[in-house]
Amino acid sequence: MFTGIIESVGSLRKIERRGDDIRLSVASGKLDLSDVRLGDSIATHGVCLTVVACMNDGYVADISAETVSLTGFSHYQVGDKVNLEKAVTPTTRLGGHMVSGHVDGVARVDDRQYRGKAIEFWLTAPAHLARYIAHKGSITIDGVSLTVNEVSGNRFRLTIVPHTAGETTLVDLKMGDTVNIEVDLIARHLERLMNYDSDKPDVPESTVTMDLLARSGFLR
Template sequence: MFTGIVEDLGTVVRLDRGTDFARLTVDSPVAVTNRTVIGESIAVNGVCLTVTAVQGTAFTADMMHETLRCSSLGFLRRGDHVDVERAMPAAGRFSGHIVSGHIDGTGLVESITPDGIAKVYTIRAPYELMRFIAQKGSITIEGISLTVTSVTDDTFGVSIIPHTASHTVLAERGIGSIVNIETDPIAKYVDRLLALPSHGGDSDSRASEAITERFLIEHGF
């Protein structure tokens, strides 16, 4: 588990691509010198990866097909910067919010607008992600814990202060950039619980007992 507080701005040293996998090596002095070990979980641009090797100030992790399909990590190149966060210890603090490192998908930076000392990034995302995004709710962009400042049917906004911009990859993300998105995991669990009854049954019976607009109207809501 992570909190979305980026610890280091790492640099891609190597990316070896296979048919349906890739092996990523990242130089991250802050993460590695703080006793990162083989088998440990580490988030790269918000994606939870398992450390398979450590050499000097760099670590290596394998990426399976699902990771490449759901995230933008497969597009990385040598020299690119990445946000790095080690898994939170049991005695750690939630400085951000609950982050699993399981990316839901990607979005597209549609606009970047100055707003006082901050910059507002407007990001376009597909419906399957937007339905879990609420104004003033938490969201993870490129591994960064952020607060949603605005929402439309297919876009949402986040406000970035100078410190966040200068210590993460967001300073290098322009209009048209693809970014990794993880929505609030609590919203996904609630959605799943509401969609299914408390007992089993066939798909028709489950659908009839799901909490829908029709169900609420029939029960006086």
């Protein structure tokens, strides 16, 4: 589990193709690896990767074909910058939102404009993910926890404040770029819960209704 608060910007040191899979070597930048052990998880551009080798200044991880197909890793090149965050601990401040590191797909940057000192982006998400993106809801972009400020169909607007821009790779995004996105995991599980009885007719019907969600403050 992660929070989407980026700890370091690293870079891709080596990309080794292994059939449909990838073995990745990452230079970790200022990320403190002193407490990282084999098998630990590090979110790399929003993707939860398991450390299979660790050095003082980086780590190695394997990326499965499934992950490659849902993320931008098939297009990344040696030297590309990546946002990094270690998995949370029981004492970690949850400054962002609950992030699993299980990327749902990629979105395209349609527009970039400055508004004051902040950068505003419009992005287009895959149609099948748009229903999980809500006004003032949370979304993860290349591992960064952000608030959705406007939604129009499957397009959504983000505002990147100067601090976030300076501490992540988002400052380098330009029109036409693609980013890894993870939608709010509560929305995904809530949808599954509401539809579970239709998938499994022998399971008792769910007591979660639209009226219950509205009365509980989940719907407006």
